[in-house]
Amino acid sequence: MTCIIEAQNLVKHFNGVIAVNGVSFALQPGVCFGLLGPNGAGKTTTIEMLEGLITPTAGNVYFNGKKYDKKYSNNFKENAGIMFQSTALQEFVTVKETLNLFTDLYSKSVNIDALIEQCALSEFLNRETTKLSGGQRQRLLLAIALINDPTVIFLDEPTTGLDPQSRRNFWNLVRDIQAQKKTVILTTHYMEEAYELCDEIAIMDHGKIITRGTPEKLLAQHFNSVVLQLPAEDIDGDLSQLPFTPVRNAKHLEFECTDVNTALRILLQKNINLRNLRIRSHTLDDLFLKLTGHQLRA
Amino acid sequence: MKLKRFRAILIARNREFLRDRSALAWNFLFPVLIVIGFAFAFSDKTINIYKVGIIGDPNSALIKEHSFFKTKHITFVPLDDLKNAIVKIEKHQLDMLFDLNTRHYWVNNESPGGYILERVLLSSKQQTSPHETTLATPFIKQKVTGRAIRYIDWLVPGILAMNIMFSALFGVGYVMVRYRKNGVLKRLKATPLSAFEFLSAQIASRLWLVMLITVAVYIGADLFLNLPMYGSYFNLFLVFVLGSISMISVGLLVAARTTSEEFAGGILNLISWPMMFLSGVWFSLEGIHPALQKLALLFPLTHLISAARAIMLDGASLMDITPQLLTLSLISIALLIIGAMTFRWN
Numbered sequence: 075m076t077c078i079i080e081a082q083n084l085v086k087h088f089n090g091v092i093a094v095n096g097v098s099f100a101l102q103p104g105v106c107f108g109l110l111g112p113n114g115a116g117k118t119t120t121i122e123m124l125e126g127l128i129t130p131t132a133g134n135v136y137f138n139g140k141k142y143d144k145k146y147s148n149n150f151k152e153n154a155g156i157m158f159q160s161t162a163l164q165e166f167v168t169v170k171e172t173l174n175l176f177t178d179l180y181s182k183s184v185n186i187d188a189l190i191e192q193c194a195l196s197e198f199l200n201r202e203t204t205k206l207s208g209g210q211r212q213r214l215l216l217a218i219a220l221i222n223d224p225t226v227i228f229l230d231e232p233t234t235g236l237d238p239q240s241r242r243n244f245w246n247l248v249r250d251i252q253a254q255k256k257t258v259i260l261t262t263h264y265m266e267e268a269y270e271l272c273d274e275i276a277i278m279d280h281g282k283i284i285t286r287g288t289p290e291k292l293l294a295q296h297f298n299s300v301v302l303q304l305p306a307e308d309i310d311g312d313l314s315q316l317p318f319t320p321v322r323n324a325k326h327l328e329f330e331c332t333d334v335n336t337a338l339r340i341l342l343q344k345n346i347n348l349r350n351l352r353i354r355s356h357t358l359d360d361l362f363l364k365l366t367g368h369q370l371r372a
Numbered sequence: 373m374k375l376k377r378f379r380a381i382l383i384a385r386n387r388e389f390l391r392d393r394s395a396l397a398w399n400f401l402f403p404v405l406i407v408i409g410f411a412f413a414f415s416d417k418t419i420n421i422y423k424v425g426i427i428g429d430p431n432s433a434l435i436k437e438h439s440f441f442k443t444k445h446i447t448f449v450p451l452d453d454l455k456n457a458i459v460k461i462e463k464h465q466l467d468m469l470f471d472l473n474t475r476h477y478w479v480n481n482e483s484p485g486g487y488i489l490e491r492v493l494l495s496s497k498q499q500t501s502p503h504e505t506t507l508a509t510p511f512i513k514q515k516v517t518g519r520a521i522r523y524i525d526w527l528v529p530g531i532l533a534m535n536i537m538f539s540a541l542f543g544v545g546y547v548m549v550r551y552r553k554n555g556v557l558k559r560l561k562a563t564p565l566s567a568f569e570f571l572s573a574q575i576a577s578r579l580w581l582v583m584l585i586t587v588a589v590y591i592g593a594d595l596f597l598n599l600p601m602y603g604s605y606f607n608l609f610l611v612f613v614l615g616s617i618s619m620i621s622v623g624l625l626v627a628a629r630t631t632s633e634e635f636a637g638g639i640l641n642l643i644s645w646p647m648m649f650l651s652g653v654w655f656s657l658e659g660i661h662p663a664l665q666k667l668a669l670l671f672p673l674t675h676l677i678s679a680a681r682a683i684m685l686d687g688a689s690l691m692d693i694t695p696q697l698l699t700l701s702l703i704s705i706a707l708l709i710i711g712a713m714t715f716r717w718n
Contacts, residue, residue: 127561127718148564156562162554164384166391171384178380179563218559 076139078103078226078257079124084133086119086281093119095281096133101274103225106248106258108272110265110358112366116281117261118159121230124259125156137226152181155224157215159231159261163203169214170199173221180222193217193247209240216247226257233267245270265358275358279366289358296364297356302329302337308347316340373572377565381573389543389581399543399581403535403589410531411524411597422485425451425460428472434510435472440496446489461486462518463685468493470511477511480518521685525600528593529680530653532586533615537647537673539582540619541626541640544574548627549636552718561717571712575620582616583609602687608680611693614700615676621707622672628714647673675699 080100086093094116101107109117122128124135126147135142137150163172173190177183190196193213198206206214212232219227229248233241241264248271251258262268268275269289276286285292304327317340320327331337334353341348390396422445426435430450435441441448449466451457460466461478467485469478477493479486494509551557560570587609593599601608622643630636650657650664651673657665668674679696682688690697 125562127558151562151564154562156559158555158559158562160555161559162556163559164388164556166388167384171387175380175384176563178376179560179565181564 077101077136078138079259080136081120081124082134082136084120084123084135085131086116086123086128087131092281094123094130097278097281097283098133099276099283099286101257101259103257104252104255105273106252106260106271108268108275109259109261109278110263110268110275110362111278115278115366117278118230120278121228121259121261125154125228126150152222153225155219155222155227157212157219157227157229157232159234161215163214165204166202168200168202169195169206172203172214173217176218176221182223183221184223186221189217189220192250193220194243208236209243212236212240212244213247216244220251224256226259227251229258229260231261231263233262233264241267265362269358277362277365284365292361293356293358296361299330299332299356300334301354301356301360302331302334302341303327303352303354304329304346304348305350308350316344373566373569377569378573378576381560381565381570382577385573385577386581389577399535399539399585400588402538403531403585404592406531407524407528407589407593407597410527422446422467422489423449423465424489425449425457425466425469426472427451427454427457427470432472434475438496438498438510440493443492443496458516459686461516464518464520475511476514478514478516480516482517482519519600521600524597525685526681527654528590528597528599529684530651530677532590532612533651533673533676533680534648534653535589536582536586536612536616536676537619537644539585540578540616541623541644543581543623544578544620545623545627545640546633546636548574548624549630549633552627552631552716553633555718558718567715567717568712571624571715575617575624575708578620578623579613579616582620583613586612586616599684601684603683603689607688607690607693608683610690611676611679611683611697611700614697614704615672615680618672618676618700618704618707621704621711624711625707625714628711629716647671650674652677669699672700672703675703 077100082098084094084097097116097120099107109120111117119128123130123133126135126142137146137153140146140149142150164175167175173186173195177186190199193216195210195213195217198210203211203214216229216232219229232248233244236244245267248258248260252271258271260268260271272289274286274288275292276283278284285296287295306322306325306327309327316329318329318331318337320329322328329337338348338351341351424446426448427450429435430448451469454471457466457469458478461469461480461483464480464483464485467479467483468489470476479490490513493511496509498510548557590599594601623640626636626639626643630639646667650660650668651671652668653673657668657674660668675696679688679693679700682693682696686692
């Protein structure tokens with residue numbers, strides 16, 4: 075099957091700074107692909123090269139097997155839906171008028187009433203776009219991205235700044251899009267979001283993809299242990315003799331172990347109170363921190 | 373170019389402008405307030421000094437012999453062109469005119485200044501010999517009629533043109549920089565909309581809004597001030613359209629690549645303030661330094677104002693203002709091409 079979108083050795087320099095350094099991947103139609111990474115890793119630059127908004131310093135982008143160039147850009151734009159990380163809409167224009175504006179910019183469009191229903195916009199259709207809440211605004215921006223019935227949709231950190239309820243509401247909208255077999259390319263800082271939505275993820279750092287695969291496969295590949303978590307106040311004994319190294323933060327002690335039974339037995343032998351013990355599997359957060367480090371990024 | 377996309381951007385921009393009540397009100401009020409202010413300021417203007425035009429040698433014996441030419445509080449202005457001088461009498465820009473060669477004098481029957489000066493002339497004496505004088509005037513009277521051109525009549529075309537300049541420069545230039553900065557342009561770039569379609573819609577939107585405001589302010593000013601119109605309204609409209617396009621093209625050029633609103637504001641002020649003072653909005657350029665007069669010719673506002681005044685006050689035809697029309701067209705075409713070629717979405 076022809077890949078719907080393919081990045082071939084993409085490189086981007088900005089005034090001598092290497093933002094993206096040889097990124098390659100190919101996506102099958104209908105997949106939800108997550109591009110993860112710390113701030114400044116090169117996610118947005120990569121996605122904007124895929125969208126045709128930035129010209130790569132080197133490398134190529136292919137859409138439906140055809141090389142993206144100026145001649146082909148209109149075909150791509152007619153078939154792509156884009157939701158930017160931060161974007162403003164024209165002021166003093168209502169939600170309905172904004173939808174009509176974007177409808178007229180494309181040669182084909184979905185049924186607007188159905189789109190309004192799908193993205194739950196009907197309650198504030200006549201409100202000016204500058205007077206929307208964060209969640210309402212993101213739903214409108216998603217509707218704009220879907221207005222031309224695209225085959226591939228780019229969502230660049232779509233839930234940043236939303237409350238947990240709005241975020242989960244937005245995830246349901248993305249799941250609806252996935253159900254329509256559309257290809258979704260998502261960048262996010264939220265590992266839970268990537269785990270919930272993405273069929274495949276790639277973690278970027280310093281302009282390169284450092285690992286790629288399904289979330290489950292990556293977790294299995296990088297971790298073979300579970301995490302035991304105890305409240306710090308429950309532990310007052312000497313822990314130096316334990317066969318695993320505890321990691322202490324302000325509230326908890328965490329132990330990684332491959333054999334839970336043995337670990338519990340040792341903790342009981344040390345007379346440690348296990349009443350508040352929690353056992354959890356590794357998450358994408360753990361994987362992200364393991365691969366990109368704990369240092370604060372600018 | 374797809375008309376559907378052009379129309380969509382045009383409508384959206386019009387809505388944005390018309391619904392921004394404060395900006396809309398300011399666009400109407402600014403020129404009205406200036407016109408009203410100046411109309412009041414100059415309504416009680418009293419003329420303390422009479423202006424008399426002289427054609428011929430100012431050192432001639434006639435000048436020396438006749439006591440009229442020694443009268444205090446009269447400014448004598450040497451002139452070359454009789455035809456233009458008579459027009460100035462018609463419009464009350466001169467109170468009296470003498471042609472020393474033909475010994476004719478002209479006064480406007482409707483001019484109070486002309487009436488007073490004629491009385492002074494007729495009571496003045498001529499030294500016919502070292503010991504003889506005569507009251508008999510050596511000049512033959514020529515009558516002229518025509519209403520006075522007030523300062524406000526002269527000012528209104530300048531105020532309208534200045535308002536066009538501010539509305540076009542800031543309404544297009546500043547707004548596009550804001551669009552670029554807050555990501556509106558980037559969002560539009562991701563659609564099939566072309567730069568040509570987008571820029572055309574911006575020009576069309578601002579053009580009709582500027583013309584709407586200009587026509588409304590002109591009609592209002594005419595109702596209250598009874599403005600003179602010696603030429604054609606259609607020609608005046610055409611000049612304002614061409615002038616607006618040239619101003620919009622300056623705005624587009626400034627906004628083609630700029631991403632900082634502060635920088636764009638500075639550049640727009642740097643362009644608009646010298647234009648406002650050196651293009652003849654407030655005073656005639658005749659008296660200013662020749663270098664500044666040449667500099668003023670670079671400004672589209674200079675050509676717009678001079679063409680509008682020529683139509684309104686002198687009854688100029690399109691042929692008469694061909695240089696101004698050509699200059700405005702050339703400025704518009706050149707700046708629009710450069711602006712479109714250097715335009716950047718983000």
